[in-house]
Amino acid sequence: MTADCDIAVLGAGPAGANAAIQAATGGCSVVLLDEAAQPGGQVWRAKSTSILSAPANSESKAGDALRRAVNQSDITHHGSTRVWQIERVDDVWRLYLLQGNQTEKMTARALILATGAREFVxxxxxxxxxxxxxxxxxxxxxxxxxxxxxxxxxxxxxxxxxxxxxxxxxxxxxxxxxxxxxxxxxxxxxxxxxxxxxxxxxxxxxxxxxxxxxxxxxxxxxxxxxxxxxxxxxxxxxxxxxxxxxxxxxxxxxxxxxxxxLGHGLIPDTQAAQLAGLELTYRAELGGWVARVAPDGITEVKNLFVCGDGAGILGAAAAVVQGRLAGLAAATGFGAQRSENLYQQLLSQHARAARFGRAATALALPRPGLNRVATPNTIICRCESLTLADIRDEIRTGATSTNAVKAGLRAGMGPCGGRYCQTAVSRLIEHTANLPEGSVAPPTPRPPLRPVPLSAMADDFNYDDLPISKPAPL
Ligand SMILES: Cc1cc2nc3c(=O)[nH]c(=O)nc-3n(C[C@H](O)[C@H](O)[C@H](O)COP(=O)(O)OP(=O)(O)OC[C@H]3O[C@@H](n4cnc5c(N)ncnc54)[C@H](O)[C@@H]3O)c2cc1C
Structure with missing residues (x-):
């Protein structure tokens, strides 16, 4: 199957935008996708039009420089685009996109995931x-x-x-x-x-x-x-x-x-990586459950790269460098020349930024005593209004995995898709069932990664195509 582009990059934050720029510099055709209208991610998000005249600070300047670099490159940037499903078909990545209310599909030979982090409260x-x-x-x-x-x-x-x-x-x-x-x-x-x-x-x-x-x-x-x-x-x-x-x-x-x-650290956003076929392991020093990823973004799956906070919470400085490394690795796979000098320089920059990032993550990693703060009436899953008592009762009846709690109570099946409650539910299972920290994995991710109208998911499905079996003889 011919693909629409060499490399698709999901996430236009410091990691993804730099991965895209680096890969495009290597001569690859690159598509950069993000649900935000403009590149920048969480840390360098663009100002809304109502405050464009507000004084610049170091973060808005870094974001403006990144946006200029994306605009001046050969990258095709699709902002306001949600990726809700990822599949591998005939050695090519197929991405399902939602732009407004329109669903689109695109294919790429390689995929770089730079989906960042989510907050844990x-x-x-x-x-x-x-x-x-x-x-x-x-x-x-x-x-x-x-x-x-x-x-x-x-x-x-x-x-x-x-x-x-x-x-x-x-x-x-x-x-x-x-x-x-x-x-x-x-x-x-x-x-x-x-x-x-x-x-x-x-x-x-x-x-x-x-x-x-x-x-x-x-x-x-x-x-x-x-x-x-x-x-x-x-x-x-x-x-x-x-x-x-x-x-x-x-x-x-x-x-x-x-x-x-109020906040208790950041959690790597790994749902896209899981949908793309990566297994997760618990790495406290990286902020929780993450895929196995080399410093240059290479993973165990061919032509799949992960970089930035989605590979472990190491902060924006490390995300920039790991993004460039991942872009370089992906482009090299398609025949781009790799300067050994640049590669070694980036690796050592990444090691320094990662050392800083790991120390900051260690300070923020939630500790076990936090589990003693909620009372039976405290809401744990906001979307489904489930309290600590509801979830604890379910765990005591034998639901000792996040999948089991989800199946029994719908925790994680509301509009947030579990992004707000799944870490709290994992920690609650560990605490209630007396299991070690980091032993209860997040639930198996299911598409859609982002809320999608049913009409978009149904696509061009036609009810007339449904095979209807003949009536059974009486
Ligand atoms: C809410 C929030 C605020 C933060 N604020 C700061 C801060 O002020 N200072 C600081 O140092 N660090 C901050 N951080 C940490 C910061 O995100 C990172 O260190 C840094 O931005 C990581 O860069 P990244 O490129 O890996 O990810 P991000 O910058 O998070 O970029 C990831 C991008 O992926 C996109 N994305 C993810 N999934 C999809 C999908 N399915 N479809 C379409 N787009 C998708 C997101 O829209 C996002 O733009 C914040 C984190 C969060 C969660």
Missing amino acids: HPIPGWTTPGVHGLAGATALFKDALILPGKNTVVAGAGPLAFFVASEIRRLGGQIAAVITPNSRSEWLRAIPAMSARPDLLARGATWVADLMTSGIPIHWRHAVTAVSGTSQVDAVHFQRVSPDWSPVDKVRTLNADSLC
Whole structure:
């Protein structure tokens, strides 16, 4: 079968866009697909038209440079395009796309997956109250439209993202009631040698913390938010000291606030990789369940490459370099010349960025004590309104896999496709059934990867083509 292009790249963030540029430089025909209208991914997302005149910062400049590079290349970029199914047919990749309400198919000889990460928010009592935002999700509010999460915000979470979000809210004129992080100061100090592999990024993080401290914003180290109150809006945030495994250990304290940014790390988005045939293994240092991927993006499946946070949470700097390596590897497979010098340089840049990324991921990786925070009435699956008690009862009747909980209760079958609840459900099974961390895998992914209208899935199917068997003789 002849393919529409040499290489299709799914995801136009730092990893995917750089993979596409590198592969196109090697002379390959490349199609770059993303559901966002413009390249940039999560970290370098483009501003909406309403805030185009807002002052530039280092991230918007990096995003603009990436978008210019994509525009100036020979890449065919399809923005606002969702990929909802991936198949391998006769040695060629077939992708099912949704553009508006139109479904399309395309084929490629090689596929590079750069699908990034999704945010993990561990359910706590009251976390579904209006005014609670994901920590990573809050960055989308500022970058997209300069919107603040509220008038007086508590920022709570592990790793560097909490400090970035708090410092950014302050820079944009918002008020921070407090920053609450389960990490201790000594954990941060221990992470510094590894983070020094990228002194520029370390210095940037230090600026956020220094900015908060000099402005007198309280930082509660080794504390976690354990409940939120409010009915139609957050009115108070409750927090406690936590032990090194993040179990709440002390009296509850309360802060008045109208909003909360809450996050417990990022999870590699692996559903596309699973649909393409890759098996996952649990790698805590990479943020959870990931496919086996070499630093240059090569996987166990021929002509399938994975790069960026979807291969393990190592951050944007590592994603850029791994994207270039994956683009180089894919193009080399189609006869492009590979400069050994460039390849070695990229490998060593990736090793440095990955060292920094692993240290940041280790700080943010959710710990077992978090499982002690939710109460029986806490919602775990928002789409299906399933509580901790509902899911725990199902586990106690023998449902000790995410597939079994999904089949029994529909957890993960709502509009989010399990992207918000599946990690919480895995952790709940481990905790309830006394299994080790990382032993309960995500559910088997099923198409569609993204919500698709039934008419698009039915395609050109004709009911008249249904074979109807003859009536049985009476
Ligand atoms: C909500 C969120 C906010 C974040 N904010 C920051 C931040 O402010 N600073 C920071 O340092 N790090 C941030 N991160 C982490 C950051 O995403 C990465 O380190 C970096 O962007 C990784 O680059 P990437 O190219 O691997 O993935 P991404 O930048 O996430 O790019 C992946 C792209 O794939 C696309 N995609 C995935 N699946 C499909 C599909 N089926 N169909 C079509 N398109 C698809 C997505 O739309 C996305 O544009 C954030 C993460 C998340 C989840």
